[in-house]
Amino acid sequence: MGRTIVTTSHKPDNESVEIARQAAEILQAELVERDRLPFTRLREKYNAENVLVAARGQITIHTPSGECFFHPSMSVPRVKAIRQGRTDHMVEAMALKTGDYMLDCTLGLGADSVVAAFVVGESGKVVGVEAAAELAYLVKCGLAGYREGPKFLREVMPRIEVVHDNCEQYLLAQPENSFDIVYFDPMFRYSRRKSSSMEPLRGLVKPDPLNSRLIKEAFRVAKRRVVMKENSFSKEFAELGFTRVIGGRYSPVAFGVIDKQEAAR
Ligand SMILES: C[S@@+](CC[C@H](N)C(=O)[O-])C[C@H]1O[C@@H](n2cnc3c(N)ncnc32)[C@H](O)[C@@H]1O
Incomplete structure (x- = not known):
């Protein structure tokens, strides 16, 4: 299980900023500025594997093998x-x-x-x-x-x-x-x-x-x-x-x- 950082979308609304702050606190993960960086650069910069992103009121986890958000699927x-x-x-x-x-x-x-x-x-x-x-x-x-x-x-x-x-x-x-x-x-x-x-x-x-x-x-x-x-x-x-x-x-x-x-x- 690799290190996870938390960030927002490029232009986050206030709700997403708050969601990111809460997620970082609960997960005891580092909250980082998105800085318009793609995920590959963010991973390198912060030596992280997973990036949890708050955007439009929702959370998505980006891992090296793909992206995952909550959905009820089957x-x-x-x-x-x-x-x-x-x-x-x-x-x-x-x-x-x-x-x-x-x-x-x-x-x-x-x-x-x-x-x-x-x-x-x-x-x-x-x-x-x-x-x-x-x-x-x-x-x-x-x-x-x-x-x-x-x-x-x-x-x-x-x-x-x-x-x-x-x-x-x-x-x-x-x-x-x-x-x-x-x-x-x-x-x-x-x-x-x-x-x-x-x-x-x-x-x-x-x-x-x-x-x-x-x-x-x-x-x-x-x-x-x-x-x-x-x-x-x-x-x-x-x-x-x-x-x-x-x-x-x-x-x-x-x-x-x-x-x-x-x-x-
Ligand atoms: C195949 S998935 C389960 C899928 C799930 N049944 C569904 O409907 O989405 C297995 C999950 O169990 C978790 N898991 C594996 N071993 C565990 C353990 N000892 N305690 C708690 N969770 C565990 C894994 O992290 C993984 O998320």
């Missing part, structure tokens, strides 16, 4: 499909329902959390944990301030609680059975999926695969299920104890399930 068609009564493999794997508490240990850009927050509704809760501070901040601001798209999504997004932390630390601090579902969508398989919206963030995010210590903690915190998204034919499912795999026949990804009731039998 959560829009997925929620529309759920509203039409169609199956979503993640929701099915979680057996997620109204009122559930779901802990997303790998928030990323938050698309899976948005889908989950729609399903659990106002009586439920979704907490998304993200290890990369810049990304957690981008998504927190994005979820709180999203003004486009359908109302049913705009209502759901601000209900997601974003936490900047390593999920292992976060899980260790949670009581037993405190979330119905604990969910993981780790990063490493994306090296084979260049089209992913996470790709520009590759240098910024935490790339580590999951390990059995994490799964053990997740099992303690989950009341019903631990679920992991992975490549359909990944060996990780078996290696980490995911006995059931849902989806994947026609899709490159699948969802592994550890069900606590089944495990207790």
